[in-house]
Amino acid sequence: MLKKDITKQKLKAMLENYLHEHQEYYTDAEKKYIMENFSSGLFTDFSDALLRQIYSELSLIDDEHNIYLGFTNLIEREFGLDKHILEVGGGKIPCLGKNIVLRQKSGTITVYDPDLITTTSPYKNLNLKKKNFTTQLIIPKPDLIIGFTPTTATDQILEYAFATNTDFMIALSDIFDEVDFYQEEDDIWTHWQKEKIYEARKLVAKNNMGKLMIETLEKYDNPYPIIYNKRKR
Incomplete structure (x- = not known):
């Protein structure tokens, strides 16, 4: 799961910003999926790879998870x-x-x-x-x-x-x-x-x-x- 200080609102803003900066590397379907499921890391460690990689890249994941x-x-x-x-x-x-x-x-x-x-x-x-x-x-x-x-x-x-x-x-x-x-x-x-x-x-x-x-x-x-x-x- 993500670090405890990450709120749903903060997480959504960070992912929107990331996708804006890297939009050419993601299909419309991928971007849609990411934003529809952006908060999954608040509840589970095993999010889809698309999300999990962005979480990791943005240093959002607690080391234990x-x-x-x-x-x-x-x-x-x-x-x-x-x-x-x-x-x-x-x-x-x-x-x-x-x-x-x-x-x-x-x-x-x-x-x-x-x-x-x-x-x-x-x-x-x-x-x-x-x-x-x-x-x-x-x-x-x-x-x-x-x-x-x-x-x-x-x-x-x-x-x-x-x-x-x-x-x-x-x-x-x-x-x-x-x-x-x-x-x-x-x-x-x-x-x-x-x-x-x-x-x-x-x-x-x-x-x-x-x-x-x-x-x-x-x-x-x-x-x-x-x-x-x-x-x-």
Whole structure:
């Protein structure tokens, strides 16, 4: 949720000003959605990514409720941050990349997303690529590839990770299909998420990349699975 001193009136004014300054980067439908739901961060940690990224960019989120910090903490715990990290599907605003780079003592973070608002980075070790990531790109091999709800880019992340034997961590998106309408009410993971977990588990074992681990960030109102490989040490 947002900081306690943020009122609904103040929040609305800040978002209106932000959209005015960045209007060319948002469609009319996106702007309409943002303003119709601008106050969701006052009630939940898991607002839509469009809103959540703006909240983070404007420093409106309390640290205890910042899901980007939560994901960064998980990466640090399992892999460390001082390495060369590749993020796929960073969104319009590279909030996760910025959180990571501020805690890195060495290494880099490179973010790919065709919707990035800017490729100008305020940090020398944060590289922004306004393009789609594909496994055909010729790039230096990273130490870790990550994605925070990258939706359709999930397959590219996994394909690259297994082809190059690169460690990975992905917070899976909440993608739904027809099968989900027939699931049990207490079954919170979608059919698509279960399929990705099944595929990843098989390929982690096949490529000798350790064991597939699954966690959630329920503290931040996000019940969806985060998957990553854990090698034997």
